[in-house]
Amino acid sequence: MSAEIGVAMLGYAFMGKAHSRAFREAAALQPPLVPQLVSISGRNAERVEAARSELGWAEATTDWRDQVGDDRVGLFDNGGPNDLHAEPTIGAVRNGKHVLCEKPLGRTAEEAHAIWRAAEEARVVHMCGFNYRFVPAVRLAREILEAGDLGELYHFRARYLQSWGVGAPPSWRFVRESAGSGALGDLGAHIVDLARYLVGEPAEVGAVVKTFVEGHEVDDSFAATVEFANGVAGTLEASRLATGRINQNTFEVNGSRGSLAFDVERLNELQVADGKWYRRVLVTEPEHPFMHFWWPPGHIVGWGDTFTHEVHHLLSAIAGEHGVAPHGATFEDGYRCAEVCDAILRSAETGRRETVDYREVEV
C-alpha cells in the first residue's frame, strides 16, 4: 500500500485544469506518494465550487489561508495569477508544506528570491512549474548534452512565438499591474529556463522590448542576444504578434560535433545531428525519457502529459527518491530565470548589454 499525500491547490483556470489532471494521472502511474486532492481555492465562490466538482477536488474554499494551515495538506500547489504567487507560497512553506508554484515564480527577481529563500529556510521540497523540462524530447536533449555528444557548444537560439495578441480584446494580460510583463514573463520565461536547463547560466544579455499595440501597457515582444558563462552565444525571442505561429516554442543548440533542434508544436520530435545531417527522432521509443509510462513506439504523448511527468517527479522528490528535484525546476531555477528576465528589461532601457547577477540564499 503506497503512502498518500494531501494536496491543496490555488487556482482553477488553465493551470488549475492542467495540474488537476496531472495529479489524477500521476496517481495512476505508481508514484511513491499517492496524491489526495484535499481542496481547491479561488476568489469567486461560485466558480471555485464548479471547478472543484469538475476537476475532482474534495473541498472548495475562497481563502488560501485555509489551505496552508490545513493539517491534511502536505503539498501546496500554486497555480494562481502572478500577483498571488509570493504570499500564499511563502505562507505554505512556513507551515511546512512542500510546494509547487507556477512560473514566473515572482513578478521580479527580488520577489522570486524571497520565495526561494523562504522555501530553503523551511527545508521543504520546492518546484517551479517549468513543464517543458518534462517533455520527453527536451529531456532527451538534456541527456545528449550531459553526455557531451555535441562536443564544444557554440550556439543556442530559442524563440517562443504566438499570434493571439493581434486583435485581442482588452485583458488583464496587457495591464502592467496585474500582468507584470507581457510576452517576456509569459513566453520568454519558458525559453530562458530551457536555455539554463540545456546550456548553462546566461551571463550577459542585450535586448529590445517592444509594445506595438495601442493600449497595451506590457511588452508584446522582445528580442535579445545572450552570452552564457561557458561562452555559448545566441538569441532569445518571444512575441504574441507572430501571425502564422500558434505556439512555436523552438530551440536549437549547435556544437562542434552535433546539433539539436526542437519545436513544441511537434512535441514528440527531436531533430538530432550527429555530424553533417539532421535526423528526425520520434521520441517514443521504450528507452526514451518518460516513455516507460506510456505506449509502444510511434504513439505520441500530448502537452498535458508533461504535467503528469512533472507531478510524478515532484512526488518522487518529496518521497526522497532523488534529492530536491534534480530536474526541478526548483525555486532557485525560478529565481535565476527571473534575474535573466530582469536583465532583459534593464538592457532594453539602458541600451547596454547587461550582466546577469545571481544571488545565493544563505540558510
Next chain:
Amino acid sequence: MSAEIGVAMLGYAFMGKAHSRAFREAAALQPPLVPQLVSISGRNAERVEAARSELGWAEATTDWRDQVGDDRVGLFDNGGPNDLHAEPTIGAVRNGKHVLCEKPLGRTAEEAHAIWRAAEEARVVHMCGFNYRFVPAVRLAREILEAGDLGELYHFRARYLQSWGVGAPPSWRFVRESAGSGALGDLGAHIVDLARYLVGEPAEVGAVVKTFVEGHEVDDSFAATVEFANGVAGTLEASRLATGRINQNTFEVNGSRGSLAFDVERLNELQVADGKWYRRVLVTEPEHPFMHFWWPPGHIVGWGDTFTHEVHHLLSAIAGEHGVAPHGATFEDGYRCAEVCDAILRSAETGRRETVDYREVEV
C-alpha cells in the same frame, strides 16, 4: 448528480492500459454517465490482479463469464486478443450489456457479422474500437468532407507503415492461428476504416499480400488498389517492414476543389488545400473537434487522448444523446471493414480484382 454505469473489461495489455486510462479521463470530462470500473479479467490470475491494481479496477477475475453475468455491469469492454472477441462479446450482448470491442471485430467477415448480428438482436449500443475516428484532425477532415468543401472526390490513398517486424523475435503475432492475419488485420484494418469513414464504401480491391520474413506465417505487408462505390480510386498499403517508419499512418484525399492530408505521427496537424496550396492547420483551435475538452491553441493532445474521446462518445450514446454512436464506429463498421480485408486476401490469391459484398443484418 450524474448517473453511473458499471464497466467490466476483458484484457490488460496494451489496449487494457489505454482503455483504463480513457475511462478514468472520460470520467473527468462530465460524461452523462460516469463509468465505475467494476472488474477486469484475463487468463493469468497473477497478472490480472497486478493489472487491476495498476489500472484502477475494483475486482479482478480470470473468467469473463463472471463479468457478462454481473448485474452491476452495464458496459462490457473487450480489449482481449482477436480469438477472444466473438464469444465474450456475444455473451455480453445476450445479457443486455452495451459493448465496446477492439478492432478487428472478428477474425473473418463471417465472425464479425455474427457479432454484429448478436448486438443488433440484443438492441444494445455497440462500438468497435477504431480510435483514429476520434483524432481531432481526422474528425475535422470528416467535417470538411461532409460539407462538400473538396468538390467531386477523385482519389484516396492511405498507408500504415511500421518497421518493428524487421528482426523481431518470434511471437504469436506472426502465427496464423493466433493472429489471423499480420499487417492486414493489425494496421490495414485501421486505414480501411478511415477510407470508409472519410470517403465511402470500397466496391472493388486488387491486392498483393507478401510474407518476406522466413518463419512468419502471416502477411508482413500488403498493397492494394481500391475503387469506391462513388467512383473514387486509390491505393491502400500497410507493412511491418518499412525501415525508417515508426507509426506512419497517413492518408490523402484529392477532390476537384481541394485536398486533405494527415499523418498519425503528427497527430494534431491536418494539411488542408482549398485550391492550389496546402496549408498546415494545427487542429487545436477552440472550434476544432474535441478541443473544448482541452487546452488553448497550440497545446497538442496525445494518442492516448483519442481513446478518451472515444469512450466519452460511447457513454453519451448509451445515455441516448446521439442515437447509436453515429461516429461509431459501430459493429456494422467493424463487419464492413472485415469484408474489405477478406476481399484483399481473396484478390491476392485469385489474382483478380475482387468485389466487396456487404451483407445486412435482419432483425
Next chain:
Amino acid sequence: MSAEIGVAMLGYAFMGKAHSRAFREAAALQPPLVPQLVSISGRNAERVEAARSELGWAEATTDWRDQVGDDRVGLFDNGGPNDLHAEPTIGAVRNGKHVLCEKPLGRTAEEAHAIWRAAEEARVVHMCGFNYRFVPAVRLAREILEAGDLGELYHFRARYLQSWGVGAPPSWRFVRESAGSGALGDLGAHIVDLARYLVGEPAEVGAVVKTFVEGHEVDDSFAATVEFANGVAGTLEASRLATGRINQNTFEVNGSRGSLAFDVERLNELQVADGKWYRRVLVTEPEHPFMHFWWPPGHIVGWGDTFTHEVHHLLSAIAGEHGVAPHGATFEDGYRCAEVCDAILRSAETGRRETVDYREVEV
C-alpha cells in the same frame, strides 16, 4: 582542342527549350565532344524560325528528313510529339546518327520495340530521355542501392501527382489519337523508369485506370500494385487531378537495413534511413553525383540542370567513354518501360494482375 559533333533537333516546345539549354550548358562543362547546334525542325515555319533564333540553332527547317540526311549531323535529338517519335528516329539511326529520343519512346511497347531494334541494328548510341535518372539525389539513391546498403529490399512505392487537369481547357493531351494515353504515359512512364532504375524489373502489375473528367478520352489517373522479379512489392500511382500537388514525383524504397525517400519538388534532398531514423541529406556535397560541375555545398541545382547532366552523359557515351550510356536510359529502357505501361492498361481492362513480358532484340 575538343572534337565536335553536329546536333539536329526535332521539336521546339517545352522539351525543345530544355534540350537546347542543356546542349549550351553541357558545352561549357568540358564534354569530350562539343555539340554544334546545326538545325532545329518543326511543322510551323514561322514558329520554328523564331525558336531557332531564341534557342540558338544555326538553321531551321520544316522537314526532319533534311536533318536525318545531313552529313554535318552526328546526333539527332527527337523532342517532338509522341506520334513523331518512331519514323524520324528510325530514319536517323538508319543514316548512322546517334539518337536521343524523349519519353515515352513509342506510343505502345510494339512501337518502342521497333525503334529500339532499329537503333541496335544500326549500332549507334541511343538514349531515351528519362531525365530524372540525372537528378543528383536520384543518382545517389542508385549508388546506395547498388552498394547494397539497404539490405534485402521489401517495398517500392512511387507516385507522380499534378493538378493542372482540374478545369483545364480542351487540348490534344486529352485526345486518344494524339496523346496515346494520359497520366500514364506522361507521368507514369517516369516513375516506371525510376522503379526499374532503382529496384529492378516489374514482373506483375494490377491496375485501375480512371477518366474522371467529361470529354477526356485518355486516363486522368491510374493506381497499380507492382511486384518485381526480385520479390519487391509496392504501388505506383499518377494523376493530373491531385489538387494541392503541383509536381509531386516521389518514391520510397524500404529494405531490411535502411530506406530512401525522394520528391522532385525538393530536388536536392534525399531522405536516407540507415537504421531507425530518416536523415535529410542535401545532395550538394562535392562527392555527390554531378556536383563536381557546380557549386559549394548548399547551393542547389535546378530541374533544368538534369538535362545538362543527361546531355553531357550522352556526349561522353558517343565519345566511347562508358560503353552505351550505362545510366542511359537506353532505348531498351524506353521499350521495357512501355511494356509495363501496356501491362497496366491490360490489367485495368481484364481485372487481373498481368505479367509483364519483355522481348529481346536479336541483331
Next chain:
Amino acid sequence: MSAEIGVAMLGYAFMGKAHSRAFREAAALQPPLVPQLVSISGRNAERVEAARSELGWAEATTDWRDQVGDDRVGLFDNGGPNDLHAEPTIGAVRNGKHVLCEKPLGRTAEEAHAIWRAAEEARVVHMCGFNYRFVPAVRLAREILEAGDLGELYHFRARYLQSWGVGAPPSWRFVRESAGSGALGDLGAHIVDLARYLVGEPAEVGAVVKTFVEGHEVDDSFAATVEFANGVAGTLEASRLATGRINQNTFEVNGSRGSLAFDVERLNELQVADGKWYRRVLVTEPEHPFMHFWWPPGHIVGWGDTFTHEVHHLLSAIAGEHGVAPHGATFEDGYRCAEVCDAILRSAETGRRETVDYREVEV
C-alpha cells in the same frame, strides 16, 4: 538584331564561375543588350588562362587595368576578393564602364561609400551582387510586402547558418587582413541586404560577435538585435559553426495580417500566411517572378539561375529599361549594408546598441 555589350570580368573562382554562366545564360533569354565575353583577369597567369578556356572568355589577362581601359568593354564585373573591390571598380567607373561588383562592396562602410560615390560621379549603372534579391520566392515576398498584404509589420528575423568552419583547414578566410571579417561580411551581409530589401532601413543594432576557433582572427559568428526605422524589431544571426546546417539562409516577416518565411535550401518555396495558417507556395507558377524565363509549374530553378536573373536585370538597366536597377541592389545598397555591418562590430565592442548612420552622396 540586338545590340551588344562587351564584358570584362575580374576573378575566376566561385563567383567567376557563377557569373560566367549567368552571362551565357542571360544571352539566351533575349536581353536588350547581348553580352560579349571580352576578357577575364586574375593574378595567376596559368589559372586565369585555364579559366578563360573553361568559362568561355575570349581573352585572359593578369592585369585588370587592361580591362578597365579596354574600349571594347562596356561592363566591368568585379568578382575578385574583397581587397580588390575598391581600386579596380573605381578605375572602371572612371573609364565610364558600367559595373557589377560582388558583395561586400567594400571592407568597411568608408570604402564602400567611396566606391558608390565614384560610380555616382561617373553616372554609370552600378549593381552590387546581392543575388538573393533575384530568387523568385524572395521577389515574390517583396511584391507581397510592397502590396501591404501583411498589414502593419512587427518582426523580421533572419539567420544564415553554415557549418564548414568546424575543423576547416587554415585559409585566408580566417585572416583579418585578407578577409576583413568572417561570418559577418560573408553571410551576414546577405541577410542585412534582405532585411533592407524586404523591411526597410535598420536604425539600431545590438550585437555579439564571437570567434570560437583557435587561430581564427575573424568572427566565426554574430548575433544581433535589430530595430528598423519603421519600428519593426527582430534578430539577425550568422555562423560558420552551425553543425547540421549547410546553407540555411532563412528569414521570417510577421505582420498584423500575415507572415512570410523562406529558406535558401528550399529556394523555390515561400511560406505564406494570410491569416492564421502558413501555406507552402511553390514559386514556379507562370505569374511568379522570373518564371516566364523557365518551365511549367513544379519544375524548380537552381541557385545558379539567380545570377542569370541578376545579370539579365543589369543588362536591361544599362539598356535604360528601368532606370538604375530598381531591384539593384545598387552600390548605395552595398554601402548601406556596410554601415549596418560596421554598426554590428561597433556594438559588439562597446556593449551598447549602436545607431546606424547613413551618409548620402552629393554629386
